[in-house]
Amino acid sequence: MRALRFVLVGIGARSRVWRRVLEEHPGCDVVGLVETDPGRLAGASAEIPGAVGGPSLEEVAGRVDADVALLCTPPGGRHGQIAAACAAGLAILAEKPLADSLADAEAHVSASAVAGIPLAVGLNFRYLAVTRALKMLFAPDRLGPPEFGRFTYERWRDGQLPRLNKYPLAMPYPMLWEQSIHHFDLMRFVYDAEPVGISARTFNPSWSMYDGHANVAALITFTGGIEVTYQGTWAGNWRTMSFDWRTECRHGIAVQREMFGDLAYARRDDPALTPVPLPEEEPWVDDARALLEDFVGHLRHGTPLPCPGFDHLNSLRMVEACVRSASGEGTVTLHEPEG
Numbered sequence: 001m002r003a004l005r006f007v008l009v010g011i012g013a014r015s016r017v018w019r020r021v022l023e024e025h026p027g028c029d030v031v032g033l034v035e036t037d038p039g040r041l042a043g044a045s046a047e048i049p050g051a052v053g054g055p056s057l058e059e060v061a062g063r064v065d066a067d068v069a070l071l072c073t074p075p076g077g078r079h080g081q082i083a084a085a086c087a088a089g090l091a092i093l094a095e096k097p098l099a100d101s102l103a104d105a106e107a108h109v110s111a112s113a114v115a116g117i118p119l120a121v122g123l124n125f126r127y128l129a130v131t132r133a134l135k136m137l138f139a140p141d142r143l144g145p146p147e148f149g150r151f152t153y154e155r156w157r158d159g160q161l162p163r164l165n166k167y168p169l170a171m172p173y174p175m176l177w178e179q180s181i182h183h184f185d186l187m188r189f190v191y192d193a194e195p196v197g198i199s200a201r202t203f204n205p206s207w208s209m210y211d212g213h214a215n216v217a218a219l220i221t222f223t224g225g226i227e228v229t230y231q232g233t234w235a236g237n238w239r240t241m242s243f244d245w246r247t248e249c250r251h252g253i254a255v256q257r258e259m260f261g262d263l264a265y266a267r268r269d270d271p272a273l274t275p276v277p278l279p280e281e282e283p284w285v286d287d288a289r290a291l292l293e294d295f296v297g298h299l300r301h302g303t304p305l306p307c308p309g310f311d312h313l314n315s316l317r318m319v320e321a322c323v324r325s326a327s328g329e330g331t332v333t334l335h336e337p338e339g
């Protein structure tokens, strides 16, 4: 069977992971490179000499036979990329967030549906071993269903570092669109629940390097009555990062204290936490690899599309609800509660 042919669109920070994962996959080839920055395009083209390079997906798709467009571009302004992929019949794997507004993301999802093009979103955190193990702790014979939780993510994100993207420095709500989107998606995924209502505040501390609000505080109600208190910041004032997600369940608690691991649980009367063993993995790479495997499985064998765009809209609705709530709308209702 011939390899699946990928066109990589956007050759910035995130593309490095995808390039490595694609190059190491025996069933995938990079046949096209799209980048608006000529220097970056030239650098990548020198490293992948067989690939067709150009400044737009429309142009490159016209010069090379391909199967997939992998979008590693900033989330704003992807209309042309989505239209070009649909016109060329390329399946789409788009980095999160699918867009920088809910309306644009909805437009992308419906454009791909009309064209009959699968559209998946790069929600790699779903594929971490710690995420899978946490989800399993909520089984009825273990901790039982979650009822409430506290999710804190406190990070000094130096957005000036050369290895990091620069566009979030000017986004109106960089934390929400770029980072909380992962957290909201994880909550929906591990709790197997949809948001019912959100009340949020956002702000920027005096030392923040971001133009838009780097801090988010939210109270979120999910289906099943699960209540989550969320605090996220990219302007936490210590370079050492803190991640702490504690979930209270019928029989005890689950705690995840690192982004890529450190999972433990306790039943109510346990004197100490019990660590959950996790397999060794290479953060960012193994999770992208597992997501790619599911994406390839869908294209090759018709297995379910991972992280479909229409599902991602439910996480983006949470982001948008936070913006609306923080702008004065109070508690924003999403899904109606069950029953």
Ligand SMILES: NC(=O)c1ccc[n+]([C@@H]2O[C@H](COP(=O)([O-])OP(=O)(O)OC[C@H]3O[C@@H](n4cnc5c(N)ncnc54)[C@H](O)[C@@H]3O)[C@@H](O)[C@H]2O)c1
Pocket (backbone or CB within 6 Å): 009, 010, 011, 012, 013, 014, 015, 034, 035, 036, 037, 040, 055, 056, 057, 071, 072, 073, 074, 075, 095, 096, 097, 122, 123, 124, 164, 165, 166, 167, 178
């Ligand atoms: N899943 C994750 O864990 C993760 C991690 C980092 C970034 N991301 C996401 O990946 C995406 C890209 O982020 P990044 O950090 O690589 O950003 P970046 O700014 O480093 O790279 C984006 C690249 O796209 C290029 N570009 C912009 N518009 C283009 C267009 N129309 N056509 C072709 N190229 C264009 C830019 O010149 C730049 O080289 C974002 O959506 C971001 O949220 C995801």
